[in-house]
Amino acid sequence: MEQYILSIDQSTSATKAILFDSKGGLVHRCNAEHGQYYPQPGWVEHDPVVIYENTVRVIGEVIRDSGVDQHEIKVLAVTNQRETVVVWDKNTGKPVYNALVWQCQRAGEICRTIAAKGFGSVVKEKTGLVLSPYFSAAKVKWILDHVEGAREKADNRELLMGTIDSWLIWNLTGRKVHATDYSNASRTQLFNIKELKWDEELLNIFTIPASMLPDVKYSDEIFGYTSAEQGLDREIPISGILGDSHAALFGQNCFGKGMAKATYGTGSSIMMNLGGTPLDSRNGLVTSVAWGMNGTVEFVFEGNINCTGATIKWLADDMELIKNPKEAEYLAFSVSSNEGVYLVPAFVGLGAPYWDSDAKASITGITRSAKKANIVRAAEESIAYQIKDVLELMIAEAGIELQELRVDGGPTRDGFLMQFQADMLDTAVACSKIEELSALGSCMMAGLAAGIWKNREEIEKLREPGRVFVPAMMQEQRSSLYKGWKEAVERTMSKRPKDA
Secondary structure, eight states: OOOEEEEEEEOSSEEEEEEEOTTSOEEEEEEEEOOOBOSSTTOOEEOHHHHHHHHHHHHHHHHHHHTOOGGGEEEEEEEEOSSOEEEEETTTOOBSSOEEOTTOOTTHHHHHHHHHTTOHHHHHHHHSSOOOTTSHHHHHHHHHHHSTTHHHHHHTTOEEEEEHHHHHHHHHTTSOOOEEEHHHHTTTTOEETTTTEEOHHHHHHTTOOGGGOOEEEOTTSOOEEOOGGGOOSSOOEEEEEEEHHHHHHHHTTOOSTTOEEEEESSSEEEEEEEETSOOOOSSSOEEEEEEEETTEEEEEEEEEESOSHHHHHHHHHTSOSOSSHHHHHHHHHHSSSOTTOEEEOOBTBBOTTTOBTTOOOEEEOOOTTOOHHHHHHHHHHHHHHHHHHHHHHHHHHHTOOOOEEEEESGGGGOHHHHHHHHHHHTSEEEEESOSOHHHHHHHHHHHHHHTSSSSHHHHHTTOOEEEEEOOOOOHHHHHHHHHHHHHHHHHHSSSOGGGO
């Protein structure tokens, strides 16, 4: 009898249910999009109830449409958008407010106040993360401070908080299990990555009661079992819990120290495996837990970019310069250069390595000869420049030479972007044959937990590499283009170096 893994991939824009077989092959998938809410500039919200309802819906659809017998599903895995946080009433099960999305900048003033009190270095030292509204802790504090009755309920131990994995696990288990994994915990800015526990001082800094927090488990543990509410005929164990970027790193088989990947999505996460010892970065990178498994924890350097795929979506949906993302590739190829045009997509501030939440997007270098295609090309190029920014820092701080960048996500279908990425890095860019790397990574972790695979060596044998792009640009041109990008970023930042 075939054994299947059902992986839930809950991303920024949609929820997917994906069935994999025991060879890591994608059998079937179903998808349900959810709304994006922008109550004010820089504010981004999701409805967590809709996200859970969509999860139940796609579970039912993928089982029905695939024709797979439920009893052949060995385990259910979950990978999720990170930092996005939900606060809910543990008695009613209802959120007290919408989920605050990782892109949401409303907690910027909270972070500035905490920094002014001198706690920024404490946060960085303990969590490996730069104090920023990007992470979950300041978002939770905003909810407790601004939602009527929330602070009182939290103090009375009536509220729970968690990243999206916790919210789904709690609901999928019939409200029996409140838990998260090490990778998601490490992105909340409340978790001490050196002591591997929730940190009392950090909780006090952000004024968050410890009673709200989930238990932290290894990703290859059994977190709980699905309840009858999902319409399933049997209880299915839940395991393979990983933040989406960590799951993609695992799915890319970046198991060795120094191996790196970039996930291209709404935003982008660039990760480099550091092995079993965390490294401190003083130049804008963050250190996170890669995953916890077999009773041990490994670490990564990470740089997060707020807008990559979102930039191309902006060109299509808001500016109406293109009809779809595929047209961006065509237009970028249609001109021989960017004509000196640079687009810095700081729509919700700048992430790594700049961490300027107040920066605003800009287009610079436009002359009368500039065409629509030049602007579109500049948008495509901005993605590659941002990833180069992050990787250059990683290479310098880890002291490791990059041999190859493994990449995944929808934008990797864009031939212009991938070639330009290889040219900017002067390094081979290896595309995954399968797009669903986050789902595959959580599937593989859950498969290890369920005994479908014995070890990581067995998983590595399943990997099927896709197209590889090799650099073809002269160094002089590469340096000139990148210099123009750095100058454009400097003009965009809210506090330029000369003003600091």
